[in-house]
Amino acid sequence: MKPIVAVSTPIGVGAISIVRMSGDGCLNIATKVFSCKEKIEPRRVILGTFHFNNINEKCLLVYFKAPHSYTGEDIVEFQCHGGEFLTKEVLNALIKNGASLAENGEFTKRAFLNGKVSLDSAEGIIDVINAGTEAELKAGYNLMSGKLLTEVKTLQSSIVDAIANLDMTLDYPEHDDEAETLLTTKKTISDVLKKLRELLSTSSAGKLIKNGITVAIVGKPNVGKSSLLNALLGEERAIVTDIEGTTRDTITETIIYKNIKINFIDTAGVRESDNIVEKIGIDRSYRSINSADIVLVVLDSSSELTEDDKKLLDLTKDKKRIIILNKMDKQKKLDINEKYILISAKDGKNIEQVKEEIFNSFDGGNIDISGLILTNVRHIEALSKAKEIAEKALDSCDNSTTDIISFLLKELWVELGKITGETETESIIDAIFSKFCLGK
Template identity: 50%
Template sequence: MEDTICAISTPLGKGAVSIVRLSGNKSLKIMEEVFSSKSLSYNQIQPRFMYFGKFDLGEDATEKCLAVYFKSPFSYTGEDLVEFQIHGGTLLTQKVLSRLLECGARLARAGEFTKRAFENGKISLDMAESIIGEINAENEGELKASLNLAQGKLAKRIKELQSSLAESIAQIEATLDYPEEDFEKSAKEEIFKNITNVDNVLSDFICQAQNAKYITNGINVAIVGAPNVGKSSLLNALIGVDRAIVTDIAGTTRDVLTESVGYKGISLNFIDTAGIRDSEDVVEKIGIEKSKNSISSADVVLFVLDGSRQMQKYDQEIDNLLKNKKNVIKIINKSDLPRVLSSTNDEIVISALKEDNILSLKEKIFTMVIDEDIDFNKDIIISARQIDILKECKLTVQSILASQQQSMDVIAMLIKQLWNGLGKITGESENESIIDLIFSKFCLGK
């Protein structure tokens, strides 16, 4: 890591402020070449102190600028690091970056600042992934889960598990080194008690991780039904705005329309589909086909019926279409009109027009997918990579628990395999190609 790297850390475009970063052992030297301030003497520079001065753009041009120096190891990357804050603007920001390159810095690769933080021991690999989660978070739940993981709680718990495994390995080594002491039986009991505890912790992690898909992507909810049963009115009621066109004309919705709304920290992604019926209209037929595809990919399907009339041909066809589909909620709409269609306890009766019972419907959708309210203060793992590793570790634990009749050598080998597997989460035993892949997901200035 001898190179000094630089990058723009804020989005390009017009704005109040742009930030350009430098990191590496030449950062202070480059800062001295391009930045001057009446209040700054470089042989007495104060770290983490904001200086106001001028940035030398070259060709006798300067830019008013704020600059701050972070001395190694007390910086984001663990290296000497400098940040320049200048007026926002694409051309001006590019000129500042070009000047730093002229002075010997290299353009940073995607995620290289955070990768250096990892390599210098400032953060663990799971904390780096949580930063990606913070940046990409699109709902309250995903942000809370990422912020929680960014505090290093997961890394701490993983290291506690590894420490307990190391103690078990030490016990095995003792029985092998001193066989005459004959304490293998008692050692085995203690070791397998510890492995059972590790198994319980991993099970808890994996159980929490089952919600990761929904925290990250939200719950996909398809709204289906025959034409004119009130699907678009229901979408508008669910999201709280008039997003879909509502008319009495059958076939008004000809394409799939998707809108999201937050509920208990999770995004509910509602998909308003074209009314399913026989149609000769080419465009409407395409929309109907998309409706059927939405049913197959949805986590929950809302089957909307018109309560002011009996079930008709298309209602029955849709009902048959959904017979083998899990997580279907039957909705009897138009409760504001005289009721004709009878209901049972299985249906939810609503008025999309009056927005009656909409909150109960959202709760039903949520509980149908999420077994219980998510506690975002727990270590909820939202990285698919981490979840896969935990599942691999769980299999290794099962192998250990099934090896009680094996020799201590075999048990020790399996426990070491488990220790290394857990280390992949924090990055202690992960290979370079996986690490590079993780950091490539960051932007250049991060």
């Protein structure tokens, strides 16, 4: 394919920057602008000079010969001094000499098209790059190293065997015992279904690893929501005053607690208000309640329950929630007939307990990050669809004809192929790679 080029390191000032080129003839382009004493051999670091305009940049070149490269094509990488101007000059020189600017993810897309990686492994690469926690990184590595690919391939191969046996009974009914074939087919489908259910059972842990837990901190004005946010973050992020209605807009901040991201949303105190700005803020508080995975309902333990408190307790009664009684440093006047955590946001008392309770509400402690965990929505959707088809196929073993079972198994094979990319449409493949960063 035609040579493409991109800066593979982040744009900005740094010690080095890497400009990468891939495609037919990229070594030719490189030697037009790069001179060195040594012979350029694959997989060796060559010191030389990059000449362009009036620039003579002493830098390193690495050449990977097709097919032994990331993309499966010839690749040339320049490791130059970091710096925005210089890096762009190197890039422009290569473009002037025949390379085109790569699109987002185009290197990895080529690796996929050249059979170097499957689609799910490529998605693992994005996850590794974007990982913010050890759990995300491990899940990304598992995908990248082909753990899901192996599972899918094993399922597909048993499905292919089953299809071949069924088609044999259709084509040569005289040579085959249909009843026995049906029995083995049924066993195969049951095994496939079991595996699919097993894989899908990891998806809630996967969602937790990928998205974290979104927690809305709600309550009437002045109960100490912003103080609680600050205590949870361990920094003075939100403005705290004794004026009711201090927080007008929602504030979102994330912490990592025991490998899980917890995204806190501090909200505007909920009460009846005529102030237009405050009203918009309160509206946002309600929206945060709806979109959160769990709500911290904050009450002031030093005063009795008010109508505003009661309304909020009622509004959140069907949601996952933790009731927080704040200001425990003051005389306690509030009692409530429900489980709660008594804290002092001001003194930082029992804040760890709040984090632990959130974590435990989602079984955070039971996630085994060493195994394969489904974190990617596309994979989960394809496997769910595959599960439905497998269930239909299993049913049809008892009440349909052989050709229908065979048809369903082919459909099942195609659905699984979407995970590896074998049977995925071009537009979806394009959409996946466009989510990559430039130069990857």
